[in-house]
Amino acid sequence: MQVKDNIITARNVVKTYGTFIALDNFSCVIPKGVTGLLGPNGAGKTTFIRALLGIHPFQGGCIQFLDYTLPEDILAVKDKIGYQPEVDTKMLNTTAMRYVTHMATMAGLSHSSAKQRAFDTLHYVGLEEARYRDMNTFSQGMMQKVKLATALVHDPLLLILDEPTAGCDPKSHDQMLDLIVDLGKKHGKNIIISTHLLPDVERTADNVVVLNHGKTIIQGELSKILKQKGETINLQLRVSGDYREFAKILEKNDFEITKIAETINVIIDRKNENAYLRLFQIARDAGMNIRMLTAYHQSLEDVFLATIKNYKDEVVING
Incomplete structure (x- = not known):
């Protein structure tokens, strides 16, 4: 630019x-x-x-x-x-x-x-x-x-x-x-x-x-930022047991969590074909069932929350 x-x-x-x-x-x-x-x-x-x-x-x-x-x-x-x-x-x-x-x-x-x-x-x-x-x-x-x-x-x-x-x-x-x-x-x-x-x-x-x-952690064209983040899939799921406990288990297994409420928002790599199977396997191992699993469109809020949560160094995405 x-x-x-x-x-x-x-x-x-x-x-x-x-x-x-x-x-x-x-x-x-x-x-x-x-x-x-x-x-x-x-x-x-x-x-x-x-x-x-x-x-x-x-x-x-x-x-x-x-x-x-x-x-x-x-x-x-x-x-x-x-x-x-x-x-x-x-x-x-x-x-x-x-x-x-x-x-x-x-x-x-x-x-x-x-x-x-x-x-x-x-x-x-x-x-x-x-x-x-x-x-x-x-x-x-x-x-x-x-x-x-x-x-x-x-x-x-x-x-x-x-x-x-x-x-x-x-x-x-x-x-x-x-x-x-x-x-x-x-x-x-x-x-x-x-x-x-x-x-x-x-x-x-x-x-x-x-x-x-006090630092810039991400900047650039909004459409390009959302498109780049489109390499991931955003999932919303609900489990039969304690959702807070399940979210902790997912984080220990390197899943990226952006929201923890009655439903849990999880980000997975679009190229990771085993991610879905791992989710169900982790739930079974924890004695829980996944009762709802849906993919949804990633918003700026999702990008913002994930970026803030995983903040380490400056990320620059120039338009």
Whole structure:
């Protein structure tokens, strides 16, 4: 992949808080398009976002944002990034129109341009009939749309959306994902989505970057990652005995387990013709019967859970 196709290149970024290492020589490449930023709590996602925004300066390494190098050029890129924070930024006793207009002027637009852009952007996100309502009356889904409008109003080169569907009801959740898809596919926006909802990433993103312990453990085109993982078969099974005990037995026999509940999710090598027979043999030896066994389509969640569980070194899958 050529550098010109990348919106962000991070190299050996280090960020610590006291003795805690939040980013540990973190490196990643984020191409133009829509990218999902994934990882368990404490993986470094929020720290990376704050480093991009210049909120938390990092101690080592560099981040290339198009032709700009961070942290040296942080002031020059402020108006080129739009940020939708997870935490509400609601202003009391003001309308959505006034608030988004204010945020547009903060990004450098003249008052007249800011007012027109706020008017148009609130219409785009579906709040045209609520522009002049007090935001105190807004639902959580409406507030998420206001935050998206403030991120989008100055037409930035990069949108960073932190948990953009948090608190949304099913209808608002679906509308938000439709907006993200439209921004990425139709309008060609570069977007980073940080979320714990993996199906949202599958629906909206072209690429993913997965972090754990401050490092990148997998990155690349989503379709290629899922295709590569397609060399395995995902099985869901149920046994007659104690499923937790059976899962432990399978792990001792080198089976890869991604989920342990009343049903157990197991990953096997597609080329391993004896895997099915071994499953039944292990069950018999344990005095159990396999009562259900089905194959299912591997999702991003399956890949994520397996990658985090088996994390050792960085895995890079470039598109």
